[in-house]
Amino acid sequence: MRSERVASLLTLLGAAALAIFGLPAQADPDCRKLAHDGDRYTVCTLRADRDEIRLFHSDADGQLLGSFSAIDSALEAEGKQLSFAMNAGMYHDDRSPVGLYLDHGVQSGPLVTRDGPGNFGLLPNGIFCLGDGAAAVIESRNYAANPPSCRYATQSGPMLVIDGKLHPRFLVDGTSRYIRNGVGVAADGVTVHFVISDNRVNFHSFGRLFRDALKTPNALYFDGKVSRLHAPSIGRSDSGFPLGPIVGAVGPAG
Secondary structure, three states: OHHHHHHHHHHHHHHHHHHHHOOOOOOOOEEEEEEEOOEEEEEEEEEOOOOEEEEEOEOOOOOEOOOHHHHHHHHHHHOEEEEEEEEOOOEOOOOOEOOOEEEOOEEEEOOOOOOOOOOOOOOOOEEEEEOOOOEEEEEHHHHHHOOOOOOEEEEEOOEEEEOOEEOOOOOOOOOOOEOEEEEEEOOOOOEEEEEEEOOOEOHHHHHHHHHHHOOOOEEEEEEEOOOOEEEHHHOEEOOOOOOOOEEEEEEEOO
């Protein structure tokens, strides 16, 4: 009983420290398997008001990070490590972002609102924005018309779900099927669902997962073919050639 009282006291002290000092609670992401309409997915859910979520691209010297292991190495100086990560937006051959990219509010990629080739240019596309204790997926033209305050932001496309509706160009029987990954933000503005498919899916199936199973009013496609996940809590860390933008949750080392 004494040990239970001590544990309860420590929990209360930890909560008090969070309230007093504003320290984020470093919780492991909720990573789980989810089946929907005959397809299989891995979903990692975080909270922007609790978890330390960042975007990563280059180090302080401007050198590309490009991998989960390189980010972990860079975080060692802070006494931290990745508890979750995935690729977070399309990039050019030199790994520079195709569209808007913000790191601590500093922009290093252009906002693109015009039609263009490939999935990125399949309008509407969108922005994944991380602010102070909040997150959002915003259609790119709405972002341009009224730019919010984002500490981190990455642009990708197409949007998967727009105000509760699937992208109008998606076909139920679309034949383009890949391992795909993306992000959706719940209506509360803090619950963030990162998803990677475990089998090849088309855009319509992927969008329905966010709309119907995860109930996210807005969701954004990150990429396909190169989709990768780092989720130590379920024993997974995909490897491969260098990536461009990466989103990750940061926790204490060890």
